[in-house]
Amino acid sequence: MxxxxxxxxxxxxxxxxxxxxxxxxxxxxxxxxxxxxxxxxxxxxxxxxxxxxxDKRLLFMEVAKTECQRQADEAVELIDLTLPPEQVLTAAARRITQFIMSDFGMRVFRICVAESDRFPELGHQFYHSGPLLVRQRLADYLREAVARGELVIDDIELAADQFAELCKADIHNRLIFGMADCCQPRDIERTIRGAVEMFMARYGAGRG
Missing domain, CATH: 1.10.10.60 (Homeodomain-like)
Known part of the structure; x- marks a missing residue:
């Protein structure tokens, strides 16, 4: 503690x-x-x-941590970790994009950025209760898939980070900068499909 x-x-x-x-x-x-x-x-x-x-800072961080934990727990409950990588990664990508696009996800990101000069620890603490939590849950699955021979990965943590970033492609920046055309269902599915296909092309056991 x-x-x-x-x-x-x-x-x-x-x-x-x-x-x-x-x-x-x-x-x-x-x-x-x-x-x-x-x-x-x-x-x-x-x-x-x-x-x-x-103090208010502690209250804000507890709100952020609790919401991130809730979403991570829901994701784990909804995903069968024994399924093949394509299915699990598609479901994980859908949860990641839903969080990015959620009112909470956008607002808490903006709050952390806006307050980074006065309270640099806000961003640091949010990373550990949000993005880092997602990374750890995803890394746990990747290790299992590697052990089953479904994926070939040397650096599990890097691969988890790469996948999370792929899920943001063409979505996160457009949301943050308020682009009016973001984000249609077809755009989200395109990003999800591209993230899974690129990840499997790099780390799938049958690549090449």
């Missing part, structure tokens, strides 16, 4: 505070979110809020 975890108290109204904070952070951003608004949305007093989270 790190210092931030030790500062957070989990009790009867913990989830209530967290849910209220999530609504306000996603609506107003990190800087625009006031403790008064969060307490009001959560239906608790400021004293109660502070008894759970001593």
């Amino acid at each position: 790190n210092i931030a975890d030790e500062q957070i108290r989990r009790g009867r109204k913990y989830e209530q505070v967290l849910n209220g904070a999530r609504i306000v952070f996603m609506r107003d951003g990190y800087e625009g979110a006031s403790v008064d608004d969060i307490a009001r949305e959560a239906g608790v007093s400021k004293a109660t809020l502070y008894s759970y989270f001593p």
Whole structure:
């Protein structure tokens, strides 16, 4: 347990505070979110809020970490890890693109970038609760597929990072910069199909 975890108290109204904070952070951003608004949305007093989270930064990171954990857990539950790589990677790519395109995914990315100068640890902590978590879950599957002889990979972590980046191609930047034509279902399927095909061309056991 790190210092931030030790500062957070989990009790009867913990989830209530967290849910209220999530609504306000996603609506107003990190800087625009006031403790008064969060307490009001959560239906608790400021004293109660502070008894759970001593400062706003800790509350924001707990919101981000909880949401990322939830999405990662859902992805694992929905994917049969014994299936062939093409099927698992397609399902994983669909979950990754859904997260990238979600209101939460876009807003939390923008918040971390906007606050990077004042609170550089925000981005660092979000990476460990979000992208790094995805990387670890994907790497676990890749190791199993390698052990079954379905993939040939020397650097598992690099391969996991490469696949996650392939899933962002032609989607992430267009979303972040507000391109009006992003993103139609056909664009998403094109990116997913391309990510899986390129990954298998590089790491599939039957390549070449």
